[in-house]
Amino acid sequence: MSLYPEAVRALVDTALEEYFPAADTYPEILYQSMRYSLLAGGKRFRPVLTILAAGVFGAAPDSVLPCACGIEYIHTYSLIHDDLPAVDNDDLRRGLPTNHKKFGEDIAIMAGDALFAEAFSLISRLQTASDQRKIIEVIREIAAASGPGGMVGGQVVDMASTGKPISLETLRFIHARKTGRLITAAARCGAILGGATDEELDAVTSYGTHLGLAFQITDDILDETGSVEELGKTPGQDQTLHKATYPALVGLDESRRLARAEAKAATAAVDKMSGNTGALRDLAEFVTERTG
Amino acid sequence: MSLYPEAVRALVDTALEEYFPAADTYPEILYQSMRYSLLAGGKRFRPVLTILAAGVFGAAPDSVLPCACGIEYIHTYSLIHDDLPAVDNDDLRRGLPTNHKKFGEDIAIMAGDALFAEAFSLISRLQTASDQRKIIEVIREIAAASGPGGMVGGQVVDMASTGKPISLETLRFIHARKTGRLITAAARCGAILGGATDEELDAVTSYGTHLGLAFQITDDILDETGSVEELGKTPGQDQTLHKATYPALVGLDESRRLARAEAKAATAAVDKMSGNTGALRDLAEFVTERTG
Numbered sequence: 001m002s003l004y005p006e007a008v009r010a011l012v013d014t015a016l017e018e019y020f021p022a023a024d025t026y027p028e029i030l031y032q033s034m035r036y037s038l039l040a041g042g043k044r045f046r047p048v049l050t051i052l053a054a055g056v057f058g059a060a061p062d063s064v065l066p067c068a069c070g071i072e073y074i075h076t077y078s079l080i081h082d083d084l085p086a087v088d089n090d091d092l093r094r095g096l097p098t099n100h101k102k103f104g105e106d107i108a109i110m111a112g113d114a115l116f117a118e119a120f121s122l123i124s125r126l127q128t129a130s131d132q133r134k135i136i137e138v139i140r141e142i143a144a145a146s147g148p149g150g151m152v153g154g155q156v157v158d159m160a161s162t163g164k165p166i167s168l169e170t171l172r173f174i175h176a177r178k179t180g181r182l183i184t185a186a187a188r189c190g191a192i193l194g195g196a197t198d199e200e201l202d203a204v205t206s207y208g209t210h211l212g213l214a215f216q217i218t219d220d221i222l223d224e225t226g227s228v229e230e231l232g233k234t235p236g237q238d239q240t241l242h243k244a245t246y247p248a249l250v251g252l253d254e255s256r257r258l259a260r261a262e263a264k265a266a267t268a269a270v271d272k273m274s275g276n277t278g279a280l281r282d283l284a285e286f287v288t289e290r291t292g
Numbered sequence: 293m294s295l296y297p298e299a300v301r302a303l304v305d306t307a308l309e310e311y312f313p314a315a316d317t318y319p320e321i322l323y324q325s326m327r328y329s330l331l332a333g334g335k336r337f338r339p340v341l342t343i344l345a346a347g348v349f350g351a352a353p354d355s356v357l358p359c360a361c362g363i364e365y366i367h368t369y370s371l372i373h374d375d376l377p378a379v380d381n382d383d384l385r386r387g388l389p390t391n392h393k394k395f396g397e398d399i400a401i402m403a404g405d406a407l408f409a410e411a412f413s414l415i416s417r418l419q420t421a422s423d424q425r426k427i428i429e430v431i432r433e434i435a436a437a438s439g440p441g442g443m444v445g446g447q448v449v450d451m452a453s454t455g456k457p458i459s460l461e462t463l464r465f466i467h468a469r470k471t472g473r474l475i476t477a478a479a480r481c482g483a484i485l486g487g488a489t490d491e492e493l494d495a496v497t498s499y500g501t502h503l504g505l506a507f508q509i510t511d512d513i514l515d516e517t518g519s520v521e522e523l524g525k526t527p528g529q530d531q532t533l534h535k536a537t538y539p540a541l542v543g544l545d546e547s548r549r550l551a552r553a554e555a556k557a558a559t560a561a562v563d564k565m566s567g568n569t570g571a572l573r574d575l576a577e578f579v580t581e582r583t584g
């Protein structure tokens with residue numbers, strides 16, 4: 001039984017609070033709306049992954065925190081925009097009303113946009129590295145992961161596929177782009193800032209890719225089996241939206257098997273690496289244990 | 293009578309076409325939607341300004357084109373999001389149906405998000421500079437200009453002020469953030485990449501700040517006096533939305549006077565600089581001549 005790295009999550013939560021402007025910054029409603037979604041808790045899976053990946057190469061958490069938090073900003077912005085009435089029309093997120101339910105649709109759109117901008121602000125302003133090329137590299141990595149070739153592209157294919165029968169191949173594509181790409185980027189950024197060699201970066205990329213898919217299959221499973229308390233969002237929402245999921249396409253048992261296989265592949269990718277890869281292996285194990 | 297630097301605009305248009313992925317990139321609808329708004333023409337005021345500002349310091353247009361185009365991506369994304377039904381609910385833009393009218397609200401939101409990401413992709417991937425610190429500096433500049441302390445913050449105050457009596461001071465704040473900040477950033481990025489000293493960068497910043505305000509007052513005036521053909525968007529839209537404008541607050545004549553005064557202040561800011569500042573002075577003149 002692997003435990004989630006709560007100490008690392010706590011570091012992330014503290015940094016998010018610290019970096020974020022005071023709640024009374026003008027215009028207050030915008031900062032309140034950003035803060036509402038950003039500081040609503042959550043596993044902080046992506047920034048935790050950045051820190052753990054950096055740790056493999058001996059880099060201290062502090063040295064990657066601006067980049068790690070910037071990735072969480074982007075994840076949060078994407079949740080706000082995906083929840084909008086014109087997109088998934090979700091009412092509940094992380095156990096609270098979604099951003100537009102609380103602040104209105106116009107402010108929610110702007111809060112998402114603002115978090116996206118602040119992500120790059122944070123990284124370009126606070127991230128330090130002896131080699132400035134590394135900072136440019138992580139910015140490139142994160143921009144590519146969140147753009148049309150990554151997260152946004154996956155979301156658009158997801159939207160276009162909703163209510164239609166799709167193949168497992170298409171579903172894999174959606175997951176790889178919509179959530180997988182930013183999770184992979186989170187791992188890669190940690191490795192880049194930590195000073196990974198090209199070969200090591202390849203191993204971390206493979207780890208992140210498999211982990212991202214394991215994470216998303218698990219999410220699909222939990223959407224079916226979890227309660228509103230466990231999920232912090234409306235369960236069965238995928239089915240209500242007629243979204244394709246792994247359980248819908250291959251059943252619950254096969255989904256669990258696939259999630260475990262992906263987590264195993266993630267672990268195998270970093271097994272041959274030197275450095276402290278134990279935390280990455282534990283994280284992969286944790287992901288699949290969530291599915292029971 | 294100053295003419296718009298059409299040759300520079302043509303360089304920008306060519307580069308925008310060149311950088312943009314093929315129209316049949318998957319998912320096609322997303323790239324079509326991005327392309328629809330990005331390549332719909334327009335003055336390309338911001339990227340032109342970046343190129344002209346770089347030229348003061350002897351930097352060739354080619355050397356700043358990725359950054360200049362990235363700024364146009366961000367301007368375009370902001371137009372798409374501002375036009376959304378939940379925000380300004382505009383039907384016409386650059387003479388064509390707005391993005392959501394053409395592609396639907398969900399795709400329009402995603403196209404804006406994708407353009408925002410691609411802006412940073414473009415700059416971090418293609419922008420070259422002998423000193424990598426400069427690239428990080430322009431990314432920081434653009435992120436700050438487009439975030440809650442800049443463009444998005446201005447848009448939120450604009451939304452909150454719509455239909456309410458506001459002071460000239462608040463209007464100035466809205467204009468300075470919503471449009472001014474990115475225009476100033478466009479000038480500053482050109483100067484930074486061109487190798488301006490701190491003192492020169494201050495002069496360009498002052499130029500951009502005054503020019504941005506002149507530009508926006510002019511826009512307010514044209515919204516009242518222009519035709520749909522001249523504007524490429526619905527004229528009188530500001531009044532329909534009960535948005536505060538300079539003409540509404542101080543009248544047309546005083547607005548024209550203020551626009552000219554700002555353009556003059558812009559020119560004065562670069563007058564003491566060495567280097568070829570003629571193009572910047574011409575641009576400031578052009579802005580106010582648009583108001584008749």
